[in-house]
Amino acid sequence: MKIQIEMLTTKPAHQVRKANALTIGKVAKEKVFRQGEEHDFWKEQMLHLHSTLNKVRFNIILKDVRADVVSQLVRHTKKAPIPTVQSSRPDWNGGQKRKPSDETYISFMMEHSAESWLELCKQRLCRSTMKETRLVVEDIINAMAITEIPFFEALAEFSAPKCIYRYGCCERLQCGYFNRFLKHVDSVFGGDRNDIKTRFYMHDCFSVTEQRENRDS
Ligand SMILES: [Zn+2]
Secondary structure: OEEEEEEOOOOHHHHHHHHHHHHOOOOOOOOOOOOOHHHHHHHHHHHHOOHHHHHOOEEEEEEEEEHHHHHHHHOOOOOOOEEEEOOOOOOOOOOOOOOOHHHOEEEEEEEEOHHHHHHHHHHHOOOOOOHHHHHHHHHHHHHHHOOOOHHHHHHHHHOOOHHHHHOOOOOOOOOOHHHHHHHHHHHHHOOOOOOHHHHHHHHHHHHHHHHHHHHHO
């Protein structure tokens, strides 16, 4: 599978600063960020999740992704992402016989705001999600983290399952992830897990550790 992350908004930080300023009757001048400053700006925006953050739109483009994974991702409609899915109409694919969806690989593109993406992560990072789907979501987050674009780097840090927000798994059958997270946090950080900012930070570190362990085992 190939992943491409594409920013659709020109001058995203300026668009959000302009919108934020307007809400308090001010006008924002375009700001030149110093090293690391834009990253902090986005982290703050993603913590607050004000509606002005929706000024920023981006595309996630997946090539050769399993069709059954796509059908799970496409069912995420919270905060209105815009999906585009490769067709499997027989008159468009040279009359090839259709295979089962877990043997079919297609292209998929989804246009998101930060908020619609975070909504998708809440559910699809839960360990009760189909594993293949969760791994695709983790791959997308890892791809965001190395874009060297502050908006995506910050978004990767905030991409977390619902249990991190709600302090526990919300599925009928507890997935066990949150308990592992708490144990890890206690032994490694000893930080204040009641603080949501700390919890996001610790989750970001923990998810990387757990991914590495799963790959090694
Ligand atoms: Zn869970």
